[in-house]
Amino acid sequence: MKKSICVVGLGYIGLPTSVMFANHGHQVHGVDVNEMVVNNINDKKLHIEEDGLQERLDSAIDSGLLTVATDPVTADVFIIAVPSPIRADKSANLEYIRNATKSIVPFVEKGNLVILESTVPPRTVEDVMIPELVKTGLEIGSDLFVSHSPERVIPGKVFTELISNDRIIGGVTEESARMTSDLYRTFVVGEMHETDATTAELVKVMENTYRDVNIALANELAKISTHIGVDVWEAIRLANFHPRVNIHQPGPGVGGHCIAVDPWFLVELDPANAQIINLARQTNDGMPSYTAQMTADLLQAKDIKNAKVAVFGLAFKGNIDDMRESPAVDVVSQLNARQLEVKAFDPHIKLNNIKEQTQNREEALQDASAIVILTNHDEFTSMDPEEIGETMSTKVIIDTKNCIDRVKWKAAGFDVYILGNSKQ
Known part of the structure; x- marks a missing residue:
């Protein structure tokens, strides 16, 4: 069943995700606070470099299934794909997540699904998003469904990996996870691994931490190798x-x-x-x-x-x-x-x-x-x-x-x- 989807954040993950859903028949409305980004996309001009993105964007806009603006609209599904950077003191800056969640609250209706795609510290869904979403007056998990499905793609191969990679689906309830899996099966051929939201948050951070520690080992070995010739x-x-x-x-x-x-x-x-x-x-x-x-x-x-x-x-x-x-x-x-x-x-x-x-x-x-x-x-x-x-x-x-x-x-x-x- 085709859905109406509102994607907040049109960067390296949000834009490819938007065009993928639009290219597969969903009505997608993309949102970005940067007016230049919005204007460029409306003119079918890219602000990021990614193989295959231009053709897919052209198709999505020409079909009428992708619109972009600076404000959200009502939809069946809301996907948040905004940055989650660190500050100078290495603490997490979650204001983008908080503000993006606030921006959709006036448009959320009973039965909607809200998905966080951004990579975040564990408990961000519970401690940052849900306190904002309860302001809708809807019961989380029965009236409003919430999940975390972190992106697991690499720049330069985004579309290949969006399709082929397994996805971790973390729902605040089992129904939230099931609804999210059903949505991504629109184009994902990899397996869906369902769990709770906080575990999904930890899994994504663990994956990148493993790689960072491994690279640090390689860098130490490089220094040692230089020392011993x-x-x-x-x-x-x-x-x-x-x-x-x-x-x-x-x-x-x-x-x-x-x-x-x-x-x-x-x-x-x-x-x-x-x-x-x-x-x-x-x-x-x-x-x-x-x-x-x-x-x-x-x-x-x-x-x-x-x-x-x-x-x-x-x-x-x-x-x-x-x-x-x-x-x-x-x-x-x-x-x-x-x-x-x-x-x-x-x-x-x-x-x-x-x-x-x-x-x-x-x-x-x-x-x-x-x-x-x-x-x-x-x-x-x-x-x-x-x-x-x-x-x-x-x-x-x-x-x-x-x-x-x-x-x-x-x-x-x-x-x-x-x-x-x-x-x-």
Whole structure:
């Protein structure tokens, strides 16, 4: 049975979710407080980069099944997909969730279903959303159904994973969970795993915390490998042939809206027992400083004065335009703190978000003493080192993602340095 759905938040999750439901016959009304975002979507212009999104958006709007505005409307289902960031003190900022919930209260009616998709600290549904939803005068669980179904997708593969990934469905009641599962079966071929809302909240945070701790281990191993003269990438590759070992990859830090954020939710909830989680976060948050110092030390060892560094990559992962919590921004700041001139280039980010950014690769390379690769975009992996070195003052490249052909770059006269490998 087709539903009317109101989706609050039209970012990296809310917009793809909206077009998926609209493309499958539901009447969807998308809401965002940013008027520019709303206007762009109405004009079928994207404010985010995602494979397959443009075609699906065009189809949804042309069919009349997707409308967007700055205010909610009445609907059968409300989906909240707004940010849940952390503050400077690493505490969770749940005001977006609270305000989004408040915004739908005047439109909620008996029998409606309210779904939170945002990744949040455990008990957010119980402690933040429900206190707002009871203001409808409806009985939670019998008149109004509430659930948490966290997104579990990766930028760049959102539509593939929206369809194929299993979903965790956490209802405040069994009926709430069942209604939510029935809705997502519209397009999800993965399994539905039903539980309660707080467990679902914890599951999503646990998943990202596991990955963060694993990356912290890889980063510690990279530092140790550098100290003892081993290539950590080769060591990890060989270790992962063990059937019960899966060590992640090191890098200049951890970014994105999930892995760099969610573990702090658990540290805030129970700091006494979240000690490994806390240490992993500190380890990964320390990698931008480590990367900048490694760069400064290499340039100093080569006695390069007034060095200029060409930073390649500002997105938090390869082949996307997402800079949320990107460690590359911190690396740039740390390089500046070490009195190094920086020009940053990212082919996927079309607006200059930091003062050091340029839209011109050649400008970044002109008279550069070194390139530091912070994001493994395909455009960087396939660069021609002969061409790249033409306008540089010194042929030095520091690859923190192990994404270039070392032999090829060395043959072109570059001194090549890889994070986690002290051997040039």
